[in-house]
Amino acid sequence: xxxxxxxxxxxxxxxxxxxxxxxxxxxxxxxxxxxxxxxxxxxxxxxxxxxxxxxxxxxxxxxxxxxxxxxxxxxxxxxxxxxxxxxxxxxxxxxxxxxxxxxxxxxxxxxxxxxxxxxxxxxxxxxxxxxxxxxxxxxxxxxxxxxxxxxxxxxxxxxxxxxxxxxxxxxxxxxxxxxxxxxxxxxxxxxxxxx
Numbered sequence: 001x002x003x004x005x006x007x008x009x010x011x012x013x014x015x016x017x018x019x020x021x022x023x024x025x026x027x028x029x030x031x032x033x034x035x036x037x038x039x040x041x042x043x044x045x046x047x048x049x050x051x052x053x054x055x056x057x058x059x060x061x062x063x064x065x066x067x068x069x070x071x072x073x074x075x076x077x078x079x080x081x082x083x084x085x086x087x088x089x090x091x092x093x094x095x096x097x098x099x100x101x102x103x104x105x106x107x108x109x110x111x112x113x114x115x116x117x118x119x120x121x122x123x124x125x126x127x128x129x130x131x132x133x134x135x136x137x138x139x140x141x142x143x144x145x146x147x148x149x150x151x152x153x154x155x156x157x158x159x160x161x162x163x164x165x166x167x168x169x170x171x172x173x174x175x176x177x178x179x180x181x182x183x184x185x186x187x188x189x190x191x192x193x194x195x
Contacts, residue, residue, distance in 0.1 A: 010126035016176035043154035066139035070132035078188035088116040113191040125185030140170035
Protein backbone atom coordinates (compact mmCIF):
# COMPACT_ATOMS: atom_id res chain seq x y z
CA UNK A 1 0.00 0.00 0.00
CA UNK A 2 1.34 3.40 -0.94
CA UNK A 3 1.59 5.98 1.78
CA UNK A 4 -0.08 8.89 0.04
CA UNK A 5 -3.10 10.66 1.53
CA UNK A 6 -5.48 8.83 -0.81
CA UNK A 7 -4.35 5.46 0.56
CA UNK A 8 -4.52 6.54 4.21
CA UNK A 9 -8.14 5.82 5.11
CA UNK A 10 -8.57 5.59 8.90
CA UNK A 11 -11.82 3.81 9.89
CA UNK A 12 -12.81 6.75 12.09
CA UNK A 13 -13.40 8.87 8.97
CA UNK A 14 -16.17 6.49 7.88
CA UNK A 15 -17.68 6.74 11.37
CA UNK A 16 -17.62 10.54 11.18
CA UNK A 17 -19.30 10.42 7.77
CA UNK A 18 -22.08 8.24 9.17
CA UNK A 19 -22.57 10.63 12.11
CA UNK A 20 -22.63 13.56 9.69
CA UNK A 21 -25.19 11.82 7.46
CA UNK A 22 -27.48 11.00 10.37
CA UNK A 23 -27.43 14.61 11.59
CA UNK A 24 -28.21 15.91 8.09
CA UNK A 25 -31.11 13.47 7.68
CA UNK A 26 -32.44 14.38 11.14
CA UNK A 27 -32.31 18.07 10.29
CA UNK A 28 -34.08 17.42 6.98
CA UNK A 29 -36.82 15.52 8.85
CA UNK A 30 -37.60 18.37 11.25
CA UNK A 31 -39.83 20.28 8.78
CA UNK A 32 -41.78 17.06 8.12
CA UNK A 33 -42.22 16.57 11.87
CA UNK A 34 -43.58 20.10 12.19
CA UNK A 35 -46.02 19.61 9.31
CA UNK A 36 -47.12 16.10 10.32
CA UNK A 37 -47.90 17.18 13.88
CA UNK A 38 -50.12 20.01 12.69
CA UNK A 39 -47.78 22.79 13.81
CA UNK A 40 -47.09 24.25 10.33
CA UNK A 41 -49.53 27.13 10.77
CA UNK A 42 -48.90 29.78 13.39
CA UNK A 43 -51.08 29.34 16.46
CA UNK A 44 -52.83 32.05 18.41
CA UNK A 45 -51.42 33.10 20.76
CA UNK A 46 -47.95 32.29 19.47
CA UNK A 47 -44.75 32.63 21.42
CA UNK A 48 -43.90 36.09 22.74
CA UNK A 49 -42.15 38.32 20.20
CA UNK A 50 -39.05 38.32 22.39
CA UNK A 51 -38.57 34.59 21.71
CA UNK A 52 -37.79 35.18 18.04
CA UNK A 53 -34.90 37.51 18.83
CA UNK A 54 -33.60 35.42 21.70
CA UNK A 55 -33.69 32.23 19.61
CA UNK A 56 -31.98 34.01 16.70
CA UNK A 57 -29.24 35.36 18.97
CA UNK A 58 -28.80 32.01 20.64
CA UNK A 59 -28.55 30.25 17.26
CA UNK A 60 -25.96 32.78 16.04
CA UNK A 61 -23.84 32.11 19.11
CA UNK A 62 -24.26 28.33 18.64
CA UNK A 63 -23.25 28.68 14.99
CA UNK A 64 -20.17 30.70 15.88
CA UNK A 65 -19.21 28.18 18.57
CA UNK A 66 -19.72 25.30 16.12
CA UNK A 67 -17.18 26.93 13.82
CA UNK A 68 -14.61 28.10 16.39
CA UNK A 69 -14.65 25.55 19.21
CA UNK A 70 -13.72 22.44 17.17
CA UNK A 71 -10.66 24.21 15.77
CA UNK A 72 -9.43 25.15 19.23
CA UNK A 73 -10.06 21.64 20.53
CA UNK A 74 -8.32 20.14 17.49
CA UNK A 75 -5.17 22.21 17.95
CA UNK A 76 -4.74 21.34 21.61
CA UNK A 77 -5.51 17.66 21.09
CA UNK A 78 -3.26 17.28 18.02
CA UNK A 79 -0.23 18.76 19.73
CA UNK A 80 -0.70 16.54 22.75
CA UNK A 81 -1.41 13.39 20.72
CA UNK A 82 1.64 13.87 18.50
CA UNK A 83 3.84 14.08 21.60
CA UNK A 84 2.19 11.33 23.61
CA UNK A 85 1.92 8.79 20.79
CA UNK A 86 5.60 9.26 19.95
CA UNK A 87 5.14 9.75 16.22
CA UNK A 88 8.54 9.69 14.60
CA UNK A 89 9.46 12.34 12.08
CA UNK A 90 11.99 12.38 9.25
CA UNK A 91 13.59 15.67 8.29
CA UNK A 92 14.98 16.28 4.84
CA UNK A 93 16.07 19.23 2.79
CA UNK A 94 14.14 19.89 -0.35
CA UNK A 95 15.60 22.20 -2.93
CA UNK A 96 13.52 24.67 -4.83
CA UNK A 97 14.94 24.80 -8.37
CA UNK A 98 13.76 28.34 -9.04
CA UNK A 99 15.98 29.59 -6.21
CA UNK A 100 19.10 27.58 -7.12
CA UNK A 101 22.13 29.31 -8.58
CA UNK A 102 24.73 26.90 -9.88
CA UNK A 103 25.62 24.72 -6.91
CA UNK A 104 22.96 23.76 -4.42
CA UNK A 105 22.67 26.88 -2.36
CA UNK A 106 21.56 26.28 1.26
CA UNK A 107 19.24 29.26 0.91
CA UNK A 108 17.33 27.36 -1.77
CA UNK A 109 16.77 24.44 0.59
CA UNK A 110 13.63 24.04 2.62
CA UNK A 111 13.51 21.64 5.55
CA UNK A 112 10.57 19.27 5.34
CA UNK A 113 9.28 17.27 8.26
CA UNK A 114 7.48 14.07 7.23
CA UNK A 115 5.84 11.36 9.35
CA UNK A 116 7.97 8.21 9.31
CA UNK A 117 4.94 5.92 9.82
CA UNK A 118 2.08 7.62 7.93
CA UNK A 119 -0.45 4.88 8.71
CA UNK A 120 0.02 5.33 12.44
CA UNK A 121 0.00 9.11 12.08
CA UNK A 122 -3.25 8.93 10.06
CA UNK A 123 -4.92 6.87 12.79
CA UNK A 124 -3.77 9.40 15.39
CA UNK A 125 -5.04 12.26 13.22
CA UNK A 126 -8.48 10.65 12.91
CA UNK A 127 -8.70 9.98 16.65
CA UNK A 128 -7.79 13.58 17.36
CA UNK A 129 -10.30 14.92 14.80
CA UNK A 130 -13.27 12.81 15.96
CA UNK A 131 -14.26 14.55 19.20
CA UNK A 132 -13.99 18.14 17.90
CA UNK A 133 -15.97 17.07 14.84
CA UNK A 134 -18.78 15.61 16.96
CA UNK A 135 -18.89 18.72 19.16
CA UNK A 136 -19.08 21.03 16.13
CA UNK A 137 -21.76 18.93 14.43
CA UNK A 138 -23.83 18.75 17.62
CA UNK A 139 -23.67 22.53 18.04
CA UNK A 140 -24.74 22.94 14.41
CA UNK A 141 -27.70 20.62 14.91
CA UNK A 142 -28.69 22.55 18.05
CA UNK A 143 -29.55 25.47 15.75
CA UNK A 144 -32.15 23.25 14.02
CA UNK A 145 -33.45 22.17 17.42
CA UNK A 146 -34.13 25.81 18.27
CA UNK A 147 -36.21 26.09 15.11
CA UNK A 148 -38.13 22.96 16.04
CA UNK A 149 -38.84 24.32 19.53
CA UNK A 150 -39.97 27.63 18.07
CA UNK A 151 -42.39 25.84 15.73
CA UNK A 152 -43.77 23.74 18.59
CA UNK A 153 -44.27 26.86 20.71
CA UNK A 154 -46.79 27.98 18.10
CA UNK A 155 -44.73 30.13 15.72
CA UNK A 156 -45.41 27.84 12.74
CA UNK A 157 -42.99 26.52 10.17
CA UNK A 158 -42.00 29.79 8.45
CA UNK A 159 -39.98 31.24 11.33
CA UNK A 160 -38.39 27.82 11.89
CA UNK A 161 -37.14 27.32 8.31
CA UNK A 162 -34.14 29.71 8.62
CA UNK A 163 -32.96 27.73 11.65
CA UNK A 164 -33.17 24.47 9.67
CA UNK A 165 -31.36 26.03 6.70
CA UNK A 166 -28.60 27.48 8.92
CA UNK A 167 -28.05 24.11 10.57
CA UNK A 168 -27.82 22.39 7.18
CA UNK A 169 -25.33 25.03 6.01
CA UNK A 170 -23.16 24.55 9.10
CA UNK A 171 -23.26 20.77 8.67
CA UNK A 172 -22.53 20.96 4.93
CA UNK A 173 -19.40 22.99 5.62
CA UNK A 174 -17.90 20.25 7.78
CA UNK A 175 -18.34 17.03 5.78
CA UNK A 176 -15.47 14.83 7.03
CA UNK A 177 -13.02 13.52 4.43
CA UNK A 178 -9.67 11.83 4.85
CA UNK A 179 -7.96 14.78 3.17
CA UNK A 180 -9.57 17.24 5.59
CA UNK A 181 -8.63 15.13 8.63
CA UNK A 182 -5.01 14.75 7.52
CA UNK A 183 -4.67 18.40 6.48
CA UNK A 184 -5.88 19.57 9.90
CA UNK A 185 -3.31 17.33 11.61
CA UNK A 186 -0.53 18.52 9.28
CA UNK A 187 -1.37 22.15 9.92
CA UNK A 188 -1.43 21.71 13.68
CA UNK A 189 1.71 19.59 14.06
CA UNK A 190 3.79 21.21 11.31
CA UNK A 191 4.62 17.75 9.99
CA UNK A 192 3.23 16.48 6.71
CA UNK A 193 2.26 13.13 5.30
CA UNK A 194 4.42 11.76 2.46
CA UNK A 195 3.20 12.72 -1.00
